[in-house]
Amino acid sequence: MSRELCMGNQALALGALKAGINVAAGYPGTPSSEILETLDVQVKARGLTALHVEWSTNEKAALELGFGASLAGARALVTMKQVGLNVASDALMTLPYLGVKGGLVLVVADDPGPISSQTEQDTRQFAGFAKVPVLDPSTPEEAHRMIQSAFDLSEWHATPVIVRPSTRICHGAVGLDTSYDYVPHAVSGFERDPRWVIFPRRTYEGHLELLSRLSAIAADFSASPYNALINTHATAPAHQGIVAGGISYAYLHDALLQLDDLASLRLFKCGTPFPFPQTLALQFLEGLREILVFEELEPVLEREFLQLIGRHQLKVKVFGKLSGHANLAGENSVSLIARQVEALYGDNGFAPPLDVTPQTSTGSGSNPAAVAPDLPARAPVLCAGCPHRASFYAVKQALKGRPAVFSGDIGCYTLGNALPLDMVDSCVCMGAGFTVPQGMQWAQPDVLHLGFVGDSTFFASGLTGVVNAVYNQAQVTLCVLDNATTAMTGSQPHPGTGIRLGTHRAAQESTDVAGGESGTNAEGAADGEDAMGAGGATSAADTKGALDIPAVLRALGVRHVAQVDPFDLKAAQEAVREAVSHSGVSAVVFKAPCITVAPPQTRRGVDPGLCSACHKCIREIGCPALIVTSEKKARIDQALCYGCTLCAQLCPTHAIQPLQAAKGGGAA
């Protein structure tokens, strides 16, 4: 047995392989992306030609494709982050009415905090809304087992099933036996049946079917190994219990290790929040007078208990989010749960709560000798050499002094919002960067309206917005920030690159294009591939089948389409001026690769003799490689500079010059 350090996402991928999946599809989204990347690595390393893995254009496409595979009798895995489920929801809402044939499992990763998401929505709640069973792992190893069970469950009950890990499960790691046999599920083939076609009559029948299916699953869940009643043999006082689901169970478990007298508490670990295992819950409630519920995001378990207790007219008080005894938003933690348990049940002789102030370093009395200094805030920024910085700067300069609104979208380029660029005025969701400016323009036509969408986002959700603008003749300029990858989620390929996952992908194992010492600002420092490697970096090697963005825009009816290299500052500014002067829909494609998929260019350095200390470079573009020396001159951090030339192009005294060695070490 080989025990490797495995991220939850890798554990999920290995579990899916053990389940013999035939098809896997998804759209990148933190924290879910490494699942498909791990499958991709395994398919190539082990030559698993029977398994099709793909990045689909968006989550809706991935889920529908997964359903198609299931109809053919295959086992299909579909992965996404929580907001991706919003995109896929059109299909998801209907699937339980139709049912499935081969196992269809969605992994939908939630992001309490949130750590990198636009909402704190709860997939358990979405699952209840869509009437799809959901499994909620408390550790990566449990996620590994759950995904295997999920395929069986899906086939036994002919329903899609959701596994819902949260960020700390996805990106938490544990030593795991990584050996597996991949035995592809036997594909039985499609059989025609009227029940695969949704019609109002079928919907009514399907509705009744799925409700009775859910009761059967709820009964099964009461005996599920993912649920547990713990310490039921406790002696007095046996009237207090605690419920925890998902990662909150892990936190509760550890909190109780710190607190004395845990034997007097009865615990209910819930790994199957929907359909709720009522029988088991009633068993848990026997003899209890108070329960405290821990879960992240929505009070899903808490509401189930309130309902159950109401229906059975039990005398049990329920404490949790709704009563103000647990966190309403954000993540839980061991310390928080320890404090909250103590606050409610503390008169039972628990140890006093830990004195915890995790977010601030001042006070707390632990260091009477000194007061912690104020620390500089460290907001995320665009990488040194990021092409988005150049694109935003070109637009900003081109339209200086003219009233304009810049609508942004989801991706690294949302960071264009930060000073000094300050070029993202709104950001809602995938694709909105092209549609929000249209609405604004109809309301406020005397202002220039530009929308910014990344290349991956363009294909995922931008196309309909382009069609809408053309059809309705909106006066907008659509900017595509084409950096040849899906950067923010870890450099996944997309339709514009032509690079595909799995065995379809051309042989180009050297995904580390940058090579050498290049590293990237995004955690590339002397980094290595671990054995389970989740290295899905794109390469420019194989571009067969790549969709050409300007051609797509033209085909969709955009009359004025320009493509420029944003690092050619003059040309880029000219292209922007020309585009906004065009009547009707115009488009500018800013094309230059992300630093995670392109090698560094000749690094730049500042000639201190020529630098007039005007700080224009620092003030205007905010490249993290640009710093100020003690002599107030600009200096370039050679470990960070990617040689993009942007700063050199705006330096009034031409003090910024190329350094001789392009590919040498990072020595200053």
Place this chain on the structure above:
Amino acid sequence: MSEIVIAGVGGQGTVLASKLLAKAALLEGHAVRTAETIGMAQRGGTVLGHVRIARENNYGGARTGSHSDLPLSPLVSAQSADLLIGFEPGETVRALPFVRNGGAVVTAMQTLVPAGAAASSIVQGYNGAAELAYLQGCQTTGRLGSLMVVDGVAACSRLGSFKALNVLLLGAALATGSIELSEQALLAAIDALVKPQFRELNKQALAQGMSLLAAQGDLEETRS
């Protein structure tokens, strides 16, 4: 049980540092849980790595249904880290609340000025002096059991690569005795996780880091 927090800035190689610790622990037969900051927050933001090592096999394995003494959370709790490895003085201070009373800190001396700050305020007061003084104060009062300040720039210049700061700091921490892992295990972890062309550099960095302890006094004097 050893609990380690690694604090730095996106791009400094914190993820590899915690992977190496975890891999070394696995190689020595311990149980491990880790958690990382991945994603947007990495772009120049604060990153934290959590590594929890326990001396048992089968760490939280099949036993999620019952209470075991093995922890399940991937995150180190407040005031429980035995060791904090800080890649940047401000980040070290920011992560200090994780350290238990009497815990150990190994920190790099040099600051990374946040990009936003460089742009908005030309005059930068942030040079790490206040942070290091504060840490030293913590050591004086006994809040910290030990503190080691590493001149990362000097050591990395000797190595000829600034990408090796992560492994250099691991070496320094190893020498202080606050990581209950063997040098052999960490070397084996480097072999397992680092691409062949960088292995030698990383092994040198580990050795260089381990040799720094003796020179710590001098380093503290040259700081500011």
